[in-house]
Amino acid sequence: MPRESEPEVLLHGGTANRGQVVRVGDTVRRPQRATSPATHALLCHLADVGFAGAPRFLGVDEHGREVLSYVPGTAITPPYPAWALTDDALVSVAQLLRDYHRAVSTFDQTAHTWPPSPPAPFAGGLVSHNDVNLDNVVFRGGRAVALIDFDLASPGSRIWDVACAARLWAPLRPDTDIVDTRRGRAVERFRLLVDSYGLDRGEREAVVRAVLRNHDWCYDVVGTAAANGHAAFSEYLVGGAQDRAERARRWYADNADRLREALL
Secondary structure (H helix, E strand, O other), X not given: OOOOOOOOEXXXXXXXXXXXXXXXXXXXXXXXXXXXXXXXXXXXXXXXXXXXOOOOEEEXXXXXXXXXXXXXXXXXXXXXXXXXXXXXXXXXXXXXXXXXXXXXXXXXXXXXXXXXXXXXXXXXXXXXXXXXXXXXXXXXXXXXXXXXXXOOOEEEOHHHHHHHHHHHHOOOOOHHHOOOXXXXXXXXXXXXXXXXXXXXXXXHHXXXXXXXXXXXXXXXXXXXXXXXXXXXXXHHHHHHHHHHHHHHHHHHHHHHHHHHHHOO
């Protein structure tokens, strides 16, 4: 634990815990949730099997906040640096996810109470991260090295996490909503992510189906939080996210065959 005299430094990025996550020395302090014991068990398992790509759970501080190890590096927040949008960066995200899934595959999920799981048939195989957003991936030297913010982790599947990563990193959305160097390359980068992860033929068909379901599930999480009075999620939706979500949903429906063909 850090000394009492060490200052709290606000960490930016993310929406669910905006303004409540701080760095103290080489630790991070975050609010706990009803399902925090499950997350802590997951992080302890990852440490036990030698997976270096996640924070370590260190305990609870005097304010009741969970204490995690600080993961050095850069989480990708706007304005996105050009190097984070390269194909090499995308490949490293796929490889990090694959390594995480290998590490978590031996974790016993049954003894814990989790946040809501993904819908069938994309639930129950292993505990997936479920929120592979750009600001939840830490890079060092231009390479993805760690996942952070496991608040939504729950019994899901490899396919679910790959679909989530594809939506956000390719990104899978209309070109009118892509304002950086990834514009015009969404389908190409989708194929690169799937190839780099190593999905087999059956899984490739499943990941295309999962993309739309993942989109709807994620926005249900946001919408439910906003309806329950979460100010940051409410601001996110009224700030144009709802319109972008509807355009993306239409894009998935219009381009499903194109996505399947790209993975053949």
